[in-house]
Amino acid sequence: MKTAKSIAFSLVLAGMIGTGCKSLNNTQKGAGIGVAGGAVVGGVIGKVAGNTAMGAIIGAAVGGTTGAVIGRRMDKQAEEMKQVMGDAEVRREGEGIIINFKEKVLFGFNESVLGASAKSNLDKLVTVLNKYPDTNIEVIGHTDDKGTDSYNQQLSEKRAQATTAYLRSQGIAANRTMAKGMGESDPVAENTTEDGRSQNRRVEFVITANQQMVNDAKKESGS
Numbered sequence: 001m002k003t004a005k006s007i008a009f010s011l012v013l014a015g016m017i018g019t020g021c022k023s024l025n026n027t028q029k030g031a032g033i034g035v036a037g038g039a040v041v042g043g044v045i046g047k048v049a050g051n052t053a054m055g056a057i058i059g060a061a062v063g064g065t066t067g068a069v070i071g072r073r074m075d076k077q078a079e080e081m082k083q084v085m086g087d088a089e090v091r092r093e094g095e096g097i098i099i100n101f102k103e104k105v106l107f108g109f110n111e112s113v114l115g116a117s118a119k120s121n122l123d124k125l126v127t128v129l130n131k132y133p134d135t136n137i138e139v140i141g142h143t144d145d146k147g148t149d150s151y152n153q154q155l156s157e158k159r160a161q162a163t164t165a166y167l168r169s170q171g172i173a174a175n176r177t178m179a180k181g182m183g184e185s186d187p188v189a190e191n192t193t194e195d196g197r198s199q200n201r202r203v204e205f206v207i208t209a210n211q212q213m214v215n216d217a218k219k220e221s222g223s
Contacts, residue, residue, distance in 0.1 A: 053098045061094050064223065066218050070209045077207070081128050088101045101121070102202055122170075130172065133176070136178070137172065139203060140186075141160035142202050146197065149183060
């Protein structure tokens, strides 16, 4: 059984990396994860692709018919978020949602304190998050490569922590949130131009199912 699972994992991983995660739809990703195991696939793909948010989505996935139910619930939440989040990118991936805030939306240059405008933008998201208490929220801070590695790591952590602290102050349960700083280690664009650096200075929200949603989805799917 262990050998079979290892072979399945290798095949799924090779297919996912070979074709690129973006070329797979949510159902295909869920099916692969169901065979190989979400946490394992998510950790490996996140490391190989250098995409922390995508790794977190895949790592939290359940897969199979339960994952399909979770996906439909996430579709509904994502649509509501898109309607209210004018200054952020909302993207459905696998069994979760990734929300990308550009640095200038939440923070001033080289700062980690949320201003009035940033809080206003977060309030829009909080409204939706409070409607769906059966999700976990991971906040990931990123920087460009200007400055030292240690400084950028600290700045990204402070920004993620400031953001999660504000979410909690607005009624989001503390056990739903987690803050993580990635410093300059997870760029989405080249750091050779100002446009690329501005894309890398960002805060991402990764929305995944908590245990309550998983349990409810299992009952609905009959798993």
